[in-house]
Amino acid sequence: MTVDSIKRIRNFGRAVAVEVGALDDSFLDRGRPLGAARVLNAIGLGYEQVSDLRAFLKLDTGLLSRLLRGLEAEGLIETTTNPNDRRGRITRLTAQGRVEFDIYEKLSDERAAATLARHKHAHRLLEAMDIVTIALSRDRIVFEEVDYASDIAAQCLGAFAAELSNRLNVEFDLKKSGDPELSQMTHPHGAFVVARLGDMPVGCVGVKGSGGTLAEIKRMWIAPAARGLGLARQLMTAAEDAARALGIDTLRLDTNSTLFEAVSLYRAMGWQEIDRFNDDPYPDLFFEKRL
Amino acid sequence: MTVDSIKRIRNFGRAVAVEVGALDDSFLDRGRPLGAARVLNAIGLGYEQVSDLRAFLKLDTGLLSRLLRGLEAEGLIETTTNPNDRRGRITRLTAQGRVEFDIYEKLSDERAAATLARHKHAHRLLEAMDIVTIALSRDRIVFEEVDYASDIAAQCLGAFAAELSNRLNVEFDLKKSGDPELSQMTHPHGAFVVARLGDMPVGCVGVKGSGGTLAEIKRMWIAPAARGLGLARQLMTAAEDAARALGIDTLRLDTNSTLFEAVSLYRAMGWQEIDRFNDDPYPDLFFEKRL
DNA sequence: TCATTTAGCTGACTTTAGTCAGGTATCTTC
DNA sequence: GAAGATACCTGACTAAAGTCAGCTAAATGA
Numbered sequence: 001m002t003v004d005s006i007k008r009i010r011n012f013g014r015a016v017a018v019e020v021g022a023l024d025d026s027f028l029d030r031g032r033p034l035g036a037a038r039v040l041n042a043i044g045l046g047y048e049q050v051s052d053l054r055a056f057l058k059l060d061t062g063l064l065s066r067l068l069r070g071l072e073a074e075g076l077i078e079t080t081t082n083p084n085d086r087r088g089r090i091t092r093l094t095a096q097g098r099v100e101f102d103i104y105e106k107l108s109d110e111r112a113a114a115t116l117a118r119h120k121h122a123h124r125l126l127e128a129m130d131i132v133t134i135a136l137s138r139d140r141i142v143f144e145e146v147d148y149a150s151d152i153a154a155q156c157l158g159a160f161a162a163e164l165s166n167r168l169n170v171e172f173d174l175k176k177s178g179d180p181e182l183s184q185m186t187h188p189h190g191a192f193v194v195a196r197l198g199d200m201p202v203g204c205v206g207v208k209g210s211g212g213t214l215a216e217i218k219r220m221w222i223a224p225a226a227r228g229l230g231l232a233r234q235l236m237t238a239a240e241d242a243a244r245a246l247g248i249d250t251l252r253l254d255t256n257s258t259l260f261e262a263v264s265l266y267r268a269m270g271w272q273e274i275d276r277f278n279d280d281p282y283p284d285l286f287f288e289k290r291l
Numbered sequence: 292m293t294v295d296s297i298k299r300i301r302n303f304g305r306a307v308a309v310e311v312g313a314l315d316d317s318f319l320d321r322g323r324p325l326g327a328a329r330v331l332n333a334i335g336l337g338y339e340q341v342s343d344l345r346a347f348l349k350l351d352t353g354l355l356s357r358l359l360r361g362l363e364a365e366g367l368i369e370t371t372t373n374p375n376d377r378r379g380r381i382t383r384l385t386a387q388g389r390v391e392f393d394i395y396e397k398l399s400d401e402r403a404a405a406t407l408a409r410h411k412h413a414h415r416l417l418e419a420m421d422i423v424t425i426a427l428s429r430d431r432i433v434f435e436e437v438d439y440a441s442d443i444a445a446q447c448l449g450a451f452a453a454e455l456s457n458r459l460n461v462e463f464d465l466k467k468s469g470d471p472e473l474s475q476m477t478h479p480h481g482a483f484v485v486a487r488l489g490d491m492p493v494g495c496v497g498v499k500g501s502g503g504t505l506a507e508i509k510r511m512w513i514a515p516a517a518r519g520l521g522l523a524r525q526l527m528t529a530a531e532d533a534a535r536a537l538g539i540d541t542l543r544l545d546t547n548s549t550l551f552e553a554v555s556l557y558r559a560m561g562w563q564e565i566d567r568f569n570d571d572p573y574p575d576l577f578f579e580k581r582l
Numbered sequence: 583t584c585a586t587t588t589a590g591c592t593g594a595c596t597t598t599a600g601t602c603a604g605g606t607a608t609c610t611t612c
Numbered sequence: 613g614a615a616g617a618t619a620c621c622t623g624a625c626t627a628a629a630g631t632c633a634g635c636t637a638a639a640t641g642a
Contacts, residue, residue, distance in 0.1 A: 005417055009403035011491055012420040013314060015427045016307045023304060033598055051619070063600060065621055087608045087619040112300035116293070119426055124519050126296055128422035129303040135416045136306045136406075200302060228415050324628055341590065354630060356591055378589040378638045 012132075019115065026107050030100070035059075037104060039067045043077060043091050044101035050079075050089045076100055130225035134197060138229055141197050143238040148185040148192040148206070156194055156204035160221035168282070181218070184208045190215055191242040195226075195235055202226040205239045207248070215243055217253035220262075232265055244291050251291065254283035303423075310406065317398050321391075326350075328395060330358045334368060334382050335392035341370075341380045367391050421516035425488060429520055432488050434529040439476040439483040439497070447485055447495035451512035459573070472509070475499045481506055482533040486517075486526055493517040496530045498539070506534055508544040511553075523556055535582050542582065545574035 027037045038057060047053045054064050068091060071077045076097035082088035093101055119125050134141075146153050185192045185206045195203035203222040209215035217239060222231055243251055254277070255262055263285060271287040318328045329348060338344045345355050359382060362368045367388035373379035384392055410416050425432075437444050476483045476497045486494035494513040500506035508530060513522055534542055545568070546553055554576060562578040 005407055005413065006400050006403040007491075008417050008421060008424075009406055010399055011489065012424045013311060013399075013403070015424040017311045019427060020304060020308045020311050035599070054619095060600060060602090061620065062602080062622080069621090082619095085609070085619080089620070108301055108304075109297050112297040112304070113293075115300055115427075116296055121519055122296065124422060125426045126299050128419040128426075130299060131415060131419035132423060133299075133303045133306040135410055135419075136310060198302065200298075228412055326629065342588095345590095351630060351632090352590060353592075353632080360591090372638095373589095376589080376639070380590070 023111050026111055036067050036070055040071055040076060040101055041104055043093055048090050049082065050091060127225060134202060134226045137197055141195055141202060143193060143195050143234055145191050145242055146194050148182055152194050152196060152201050153192055156201045156221060157219065160219060181208060184210060188246060191246060193238045193242055195231055203231050203235050205235050207239050207243045209246060209248055213247060213249045215248045215251055217251055236269060240291060249291050251289045252277060253287050254278060255285050256283055257285050314402050317402055318395065327358050327361055331362055331367060331392055332395055334384055339381050341382060418516060425493060425517045428488055432486055432493060434484060434486050434525055436482050436533055437485050439473055443485050443487060443492050444483055447492045447512060451510055472499060475501060479537060482537060484529045484533055486522055494522050494526050496526050498530050498534045500537065500539055504538060504540045506539045506542055508542055527560060531582060540582050542580045543568060544578050545569060546576050547574055548576050
């Protein structure tokens with residue numbers, strides 16, 4: 001079984017190496033060596049400090065320095081000293097550099113679009129790619145508080161609502177005007193936490209308070225492609241931390257007994273079953289945790 | 292939607308590039324430059340002719356020639372002229388070269404095992420990897436007749452039986468002694484066709500004959516990770532070709548109406564619905580095709 | 583048969599990547 | 613404020629990768 005698994009991973013590696021290599025090749029089409037292209041790309045992505053660039057690209061100080069001089073000579077970047085630490089330097093794309101960066105971005109997009117075009121019904125492929133992406137980059141998933149009205153929160157809530165509508169076979173629209181949740185999941189009443197991989201949302205949870213020391217956990221969602229990685233636990237921990245920071249000492253939540261994985265997670269994390277505290281028809285299990 | 296799909300593919304590319312790069316790095320541990328290691332690896336994989344090596348590795352003739360001389364000097368390979376075309380050359384691993392190749396294989400296996408170890412419940416990840424592997428390498432899937440008793444046939448049949456047992460919730464064991472299918476799916480009575488990607492089985496189908504001009508299609512299976520790619524059609528075509536080559540002019544099959552995708556494929560490929568021709572309880576639809 | 587093509591080799595070269603030992607300016611710490 | 617650490621630079625180097633013209637030997641094809 002394990003031998004077979006290793007074979008499967010190696011087959012995977014071989015298959016994707018072709019795609020990855022093709023992208024690098026397309027980067028050479030601009031006549032610039034790959035090293036310089038990668039530096040330009042990193043700067044365009046927002047790595048400004050030379051030290052950050054070095055860490056990100058894993059380049060020797062001398063080599064990076066020379067590549068930067070090269071891009072400078074091409075008129076693609078400008079460097080200034082970092083005002084906060086005048087040993088360090090800040091690099092920035094010039095207008096021309098921005099143009100060139102955008103061309104590389106376009107090349108990447110075209111590569112990806114070509115892959116997509118080769119697969120008419122790519123839904124399953126994309127889903128599988130997401131699973132792989134998230135699993136391989138699990139360590140880079142960040143959990144952070146965001147505004148309930150932010151873009152990434154909206155993405156999470158939209159996916160959450162779509163899934164709920166689909167599963168319960170009812171209309172479930174979070175966007176209806178005057179959402180009373182908004183202020184209750186915003187400081188100082190409550191908070192909203194998302195888990196994301198880069199700009200890709202992979203989970204969320206809301207702490208819904210009313211100004212007192214009691215709050216409720218709501219809108220708990222993990223992206224389908226991110227399930228089975230133990231993110232729920234991390235997300236709950238982040239939510240508890242956020243609640244504590246707001247001065248909340250008791251959290252409640254409602255759930256359904258058919259979601260046995262979630263239920264056993266709550267129990268494992270120290271939640272106590274309590275009596276029904278609302279009259280929603282869907283939940284049949286109620287929990288409380290003292291922080 | 293498409294813009295989003297492109298983002299997902301690019302995120303995927305970024306995530307796997309790290310893994311792919313790590314493998315290359317581990318190849319450098321042997322002290323040999325990557326180019327030479329790749330040539331050695333390709334020879335070990337069975338690329339014997341220098342021209343094949345060149346095409347596979349996309350190397351300049353001069354560069355490859357020099358790399359081959361280097362490996363020769365290390366005593367890892369031997370070259371002889373190709374007796375069929377004495378301009379060409381054949382390369383082969385020496386015993387020492389085989390040892391070195393095996394070490395690289397082990398390094399690759401260890402890399403894969405390390406990836407596996409990082410993911411305790413890797414089942415979902417492996418399944419997703421399979422989907423990606425097969426989708427990206429779809430063009431390299433080969434359809435070929437194999438012996439019903441061969442190893443790859445056994446793998447297909449085992450997977451087929453496991454799936455059927457699971458789906459019908461009954462014991463379904465193809466391995467019971469004296470399988471009557473064996474001779475009926477072997478030349479000259481019948482045939483067995485598999486679809487494979489390298490050594491990874493992705494589908495199979497049997498043509499079960501009894502010496503006459505009538506035969507039956509049986510054991511049609513597509514690996515779960517390979518579904519949605521249109522392989523069934525190619526597999527059926529290969530089965531029809533095999534049947535024709537055996538002098539068979541009429542094919543029959545039974546199926547279940549709930550498998551509507553399969554049923555519509557049969558209709559699209561020119562199969563005609565006929566009356567029930569056996570009394571198995573599972574199938575409720577019967578088809579025939581004149582070749 | 584003889585011109586042409588093909589397969590592979592070698593020599594001479596350039597480019598790219600990477601390493602390392604200095605050096606200067608700046609920051610940190612005691 | 614001196615000692616040490618840090619950030620970045622340059623020069624000098626090596627190794628690896630890649631390019632190209634020209635060569636020989638063999639096969640191909642009119």
